[in-house]
Amino acid sequence: MMSELIELRRVFTHVEEIHHEFGPPAPQPLCRGAIAAVLRNPYAGSYHADILPMMDALNPLGVELAKTLCDAMGVKPERIQGYGKGAIVGAAGELEHGALWHVPGGYAMRELLGWKGERASYTQGGGGDKPTGQPGNALAIVASTKKVGPPGAALDVPMTHINASYVRSHFDAIEMRVPGAPHADELIVILAMSTGARVHARVGGLKAEDISQWNGLR
Amino acid sequence: MKAKIRKIIVQVDEIHQDGGKPVSPPTRRALAMAVIANPYAGRFSDNLDELIDIGEELGGLLGQRCVQALGMAPEQAQSYGKAAVVGEGGELEHAAALLHPKLGAPLRLAVSKGAALVPSAKKQGTLGTAIDVPLGHKDAAFVRSHFDAMEARVADAPRANEIVVAVVVTDSGRPHPRVGGLQVHEIAGQDGLR
Numbered sequence: 001m002m003s004e005l006i007e008l009r010r011v012f013t014h015v016e017e018i019h020h021e022f023g024p025p026a027p028q029p030l031c032r033g034a035i036a037a038v039l040r041n042p043y044a045g046s047y048h049a050d051i052l053p054m055m056d057a058l059n060p061l062g063v064e065l066a067k068t069l070c071d072a073m074g075v076k077p078e079r080i081q082g083y084g085k086g087a088i089v090g091a092a093g094e095l096e097h098g099a100l101w102h103v104p105g106g107y108a109m110r111e112l113l114g115w116k117g118e119r120a121s122y123t124q125g126g127g128g129d130k131p132t133g134q135p136g137n138a139l140a141i142v143a144s145t146k147k148v149g150p151p152g153a154a155l156d157v158p159m160t161h162i163n164a165s166y167v168r169s170h171f172d173a174i175e176m177r178v179p180g181a182p183h184a185d186e187l188i189v190i191l192a193m194s195t196g197a198r199v200h201a202r203v204g205g206l207k208a209e210d211i212s213q214w215n216g217l218r
Numbered sequence: 219m220k221a222k223i224r225k226i227i228v229q230v231d232e233i234h235q236d237g238g239k240p241v242s243p244p245t246r247r248a249l250a251m252a253v254i255a256n257p258y259a260g261r262f263s264d265n266l267d268e269l270i271d272i273g274e275e276l277g278g279l280l281g282q283r284c285v286q287a288l289g290m291a292p293e294q295a296q297s298y299g300k301a302a303v304v305g306e307g308g309e310l311e312h313a314a315a316l317l318h319p320k321l322g323a324p325l326r327l328a329v330s331k332g333a334a335l336v337p338s339a340k341k342q343g344t345l346g347t348a349i350d351v352p353l354g355h356k357d358a359a360f361v362r363s364h365f366d367a368m369e370a371r372v373a374d375a376p377r378a379n380e381i382v383v384a385v386v387v388t389d390s391g392r393p394h395p396r397v398g399g400l401q402v403h404e405i406a407g408q409d410g411l412r
Contacts, residue, residue, distance in 0.1 A: 009235040011244075015287075016227040072230065072287070154373075178231075179348075179369040 003057035009186065010038035011065075012178045013072045023200040030199045032082075034157060034176045034192040035069040037061060041187040044092035055100045058189065062101075062108025065191050070112060075195055081208065082170045082194035083109050083138070084159035087146040090182035098146035101189045106142040109191060113138035113162060139216040140165045151180050157192045161208060166218050168205025169197035221272040222255040224380065226279075227372060228287050236393035245390035247368050249351065250283035252276055252383045259307035259379035266315035276383050277321035281328030284387035295329035296402075297364040297388045299353040300336050303343040305376035313340035316383055326356075329387055333410040334359040343382075346373050351386045357407040362399025363391035 015033040019025050039061075043051050070077055085105035087098030114137045143158040143165075154177040161167035174192050182188045197208070206218060229249045233241050254276075257268045277300075285292055300321060302313035317338050326332030337352035337359075348371040355361035370384040391402075406412055 007235070009233070011230075011232040011234070013230045013287075014227065015229075016225055018225050019223055021224065072228075175373040177371075 005042050005054050005057040006061055007040035008037060008061070009040060010178065010181060011068070012036040012038070013069060014176060015072050018199045021199050026199055030194065030196050031073050031075060032174050032192070032194040033069050033073040034174050034190055035065050035072070036176055036178050036188050036190045037065055038178060038181045039187045039189065041090060041093045041097055041185055043094070043097055044090065044185040051097065051100060055103055058100060058104035059107060061189070062104040062191070063111055066108040066112040069191055069193060073193065073195070077112050077114070079195050080113055080193045081162060081196050082159045082172060083162050084143045084157045084174070084192040085109070086144055086155045086157040086176065086190040086192070088153050088155050088182055088188040088190070089146070089148045090184045090186040091148065091150060092184035093148065093187060095146060095148055097187055101146070102144060105144070105189060105191055109142060109193065110138040138162045139214060141216060149182070151183060152177055155190065157190055159192055159194055163214070163216070164206065164211040164218050165216060166206045167208050167211065168203060169201035169207060172198055219275055220268065221252065221275050223252050224255070225253040225372070225375065226283070227251045228283050230287050231368065233393045239394060241393040245388070245393050246288055247386060247388040248284035248287040249368050249370055249384060249386045250280040250287070251370055251372060252280060253372055253375040254381050254383060256305060256308045256312055256379050256381045258312055259305065266312065269312055269315035270319045273316035274320035274324060276316070277385070278324030278328060280383065280385035281325040281387060284385060285328055288387065288389050290389055292328060292330040294389050295356060295387050296390055297353045297366065298325065298329060298332070298336055298356050299338065299351040299368070299386045300325070301339040301349045301351040301370060301384045303341055303347050303349050303376055303382040305378045305380045306342065306344060307378035308342070308381060310340060310342055312381060316381065325385060329356055331407070332356045333407050335410060343376065345375060345377065346371060347376070349384065351384050353386055353388065355402070355405070357410070358400065358405040358412050359410060360400045360412050361391070361402060361405065362397060363395030363402065366392050
């Protein structure tokens with residue numbers, strides 16, 4: 001890693017193929033994955049007013065994790081339809097340290113999925129794509145959650161559609177935990193992705209193929 | 219396939235640092251799990267052949283998934299282990315039927331050789347029950363640096379009529395082994411023990 005703030009201790013990847021949940025088997029199994037990096041928390045043990053340097057320092061790690069996860073899932077970025085992120089802070093840290101992941105974690109996945117980071121590409125992405133709901137350059141906010149927890153703590157990482165937060169079929173969550181981590185002085189950052197809707201999604205609402213506003217919401 | 223699979227889960231745990239000391243190259247352990255329907259749930263059957271055959275299928279499938287997840291040749295595998303968690307509609311013997319008669323041979327093909335017994339664990343459990351899959355060196359059970367375990371757990375399984383079957387394959391021992399015993403370079407590899 002580039003920055004001395006980033007000390008990578010462990011990388012844990014989790015990939016699941018869901019064939020069914022007691023209903024009709026999916027023609028193509030749903031693939032969901034999450035990746036967790038266990039890091040030393042440089043701010044553990046005492047209050048630090050300025051923690052922003054860590055936020056920038058996390059950017060390269062985020063991009064690397066996003067790519068590694070996509071590879072582990074064995075799919076091209078174009079197939080990713082849902083995403084989410086999260087953090088688990090060890091006991092000597094503070095919830096705010098987990099919040100450092102909001103920007104680099106979101107940036108990482110949007111970067112991988114083709115978001116250009118400016119208004120023109122929003123318009124272009126929406127206007128240029130067929131209304132299939134995919135791809136649209138990852139327009140939606142990346143759903144997230146975080147907690148302070150002991151080693152082995154589980155985090156239910158929320159997931160939503162990459163282009164429109166209101167797509168109901170893609171509201172989901174993936175449980176992630178790293179046995180034995182985080183230690184008190186550690187911080188776990190997590191990214192999650194999926195290739196589609198819940199395996200038997202059938203509660204209505206906005207469908208991915210009906211995304212029309214291309215504003216990240218609908 | 220005889221196995222009715224609901225989910226397959228693959229996890230990789232890469233340890234880059236332990237006890238403040240870097241691990242280079244990182245140790246890597248892969249865990250592959252299948253969540254399957256238990257054909258004998260809710261009834262007592264003297265004959266467990268169906269699970270025995272499913273065990274054979276899963277030994278190959280899960281072993282290959284582990285090796286694939288580690289992106290290595292089968293010869294690079296170093297240790298292995300297996301385990302099963304039986305949902306409450308089943309019995310402990312169902313795990314035994316899956317794990318012991320036929321699972322080992324195709325697993326050994328997936329990791330090449332495998333003279334040693336495949337360490338195993340089994341239990342009855344419910345959704346999210348964790349089981350520690352015991353690990354040992356695949357060619358010599360006495361290699362002390364490779365005694366280890368990897369925790370296996372599926373958040374939404376096993377349902378009452380399901381079984382979670384787990385296989386672990388590694389490319390390494392513990393991160394910083396230093397408690398002596400038989401070393402990897404001393405393996406004879408004939409009797410599965412030393």
